[in-house]
Amino acid sequence: MRFARIATPEGLTFAVIDGEGDDHANLTAKAIKGTPYTEPEYTGKEFPLADVRLLAPTLPSKVVAIGRNYADHVQEVFQQSAEHLPPTLFLKPPTSVTGPGAPIRIPDFATKVEFEGELALIVGKPCKNVKAADWKSVIRGVTIVNDVSSRDLQFADGQWARAKGIDTFCPLGPWIETDLEKFELDNLPIKAHLTHDGVTETKQDSNSDQMIMGFGEILEFITASMTLLPGDVICTGSPAGTEAMTPGDTIAVEIPGIGVLENPVEQA
Amino acid sequence: MRFARIATPEGLTFAVIDGEGDDHANLTAKAIKGTPYTEPEYTGKEFPLADVRLLAPTLPSKVVAIGRNYADHVQEVFQQSAEHLPPTLFLKPPTSVTGPGAPIRIPDFATKVEFEGELALIVGKPCKNVKAADWKSVIRGVTIVNDVSSRDLQFADGQWARAKGIDTFCPLGPWIETDLEKFELDNLPIKAHLTHDGVTETKQDSNSDQMIMGFGEILEFITASMTLLPGDVICTGSPAGTEAMTPGDTIAVEIPGIGVLENPVEQA
DSSP: OEEEEEEETTEEEEEEEESSSSOGGGOEEEEESSOTTSOOOEEEEEEEGGGSEEEOSOOOSOEEEEESOBHHHHHHHHSSOTTTSOOEEEEEOGGGEEOTTOOEEEOTTOOOEEOOEEEEEEEOSOBSSOOGGGGGGGEEEEEEEEOOEEHHHHHHHSSSTTTTTSTTOEEEEEEEEOOTTSSOGGGOEEEEEEEETTEEEEEEEEEGGGBSSOHHHHHHHHHTTOOBOTTOEEEOOOOSOOOBOOTTOEEEEEETTTEEEEEEEEEO | OEEEEEEETTEEEEEEEESSSSOGGGOEEEEESSOTTSOOOEEEEEEEGGGSEEEOSOOOSOEEEEESOBHHHHHHHHSSOTTTSOOEEEEEOGGGEEOTTOOEEEOTTOOOEEOOEEEEEEEOSOBSSOOGGGGGGGEEEEEEEEOOEEHHHHHHHSSOTTTTTSTTOEEEEEEEEOOTTSSOGGGOEEEEEEEETTEEEEEEEEEGGGBSSOHHHHHHHHHTTOOBOTTOEEEOOOOSOOOBOOTTOEEEEEETTTEEEEEEEEEO
16 A cells, blocks of 8 residues: 655645556545554545645654665765774654655755665554564555765764755655565665756666665664654665765656655755 | 643643742642643643653754764863864754653663753744844743763764664753743853762753853754754753763753753663
């Protein structure tokens, strides 16, 4: 099942996406009464997806991210091997979250802003001290995240909260896919296509089989410290291929089976 | 005016604290209908403060903190001068927030957990791109925060999110003092008293006049990147004197004119 959050002429609502594939022309959004974290109760209102605007599919209380979880990305950003720089945990603020199609807005003091296409897990129930083997029991589904990062600020600050926490620096969507058995989560292609000056090139072209910490390990690691709540987002790390974006570009992160998360880039 | 959040036999509510001084026996909590971010509308219910439990006085969407904002603390933690390690921004998750009197719970993998007594600002209205001179216009009031930090994890991880983000590692309170003209904010004593084996010693004994970035500068710095929302917490940095706590200890952070934030320490 696919859950989205949509802006309709009648207001904002969570919805179930009806239909197959990614083509919005073939999909219908069926509004639900509550959130994606319980069985859906339909309001009876339906909208052709082409007629509404997709928003970020969750309103998280926190966005917890695993950095340095792909060896090739560690090498390209830090010029050191992942052996010396193991995965680490950081937070992006909820105010950085934005939806599919919404602009990534770059302020003038961020001079090297890169995309990072990643697979994101959406938490389904309050949980603490989750064992690795039980990770699927607390996850509602998966979606795509772009962990937008200002490399200059990241290195200048030491801490990554500002470089990765600027408003609009966490595009999320297009929807939450709840069927974790629908695809091989440990073997999912992750791609990012950058359009610059009208030319589209595939910059990230990797696979979740390259992750250093797996999903279960990530859940056990985070929840040993922090309680996770429904709607919380876990960013599972970026593979190599990240590159700077400039105003006028469009960045599309693609994970086959989930969909495409595309955002234009603007000067703030 | 002082706003608190309290647990009563009838449920949880925000309240205005009536009476002078810190002695709970002389104070009354007058329940209000909404939140502290509008003029209080009283429900008519009143409770002697001694009969209710104080909770953290805000439910923040985010806790934004300025690290390395007191030169003497930079030296004691990093063994480097603040000139080489300027103030930096980090986030603590909302799930780390706990109230006055509630235990700080130390998990077994955190082996050097220190207190950091700090002055906290509570945001009063949604804001972005605040100019330093206007900072008071977006702040609802001040309170006390203990930015509990596991030094071992802080250095092992590089990023501070886990070391400072463990559940209960953000005691906050006892209340929000809204009268910013009541005291000299730029000249406020900040103290932390650690009770270990029944002996109480004052470990932090500093003053907000030692801050590197002032309040206005902090607001301008944060809101250049992030939208702040009502209830959000800004931790303004810890002075020197931080030290490890062990289960059985009690830590009391005191800022005269605001109050005392006291928490016992337990093994998780």
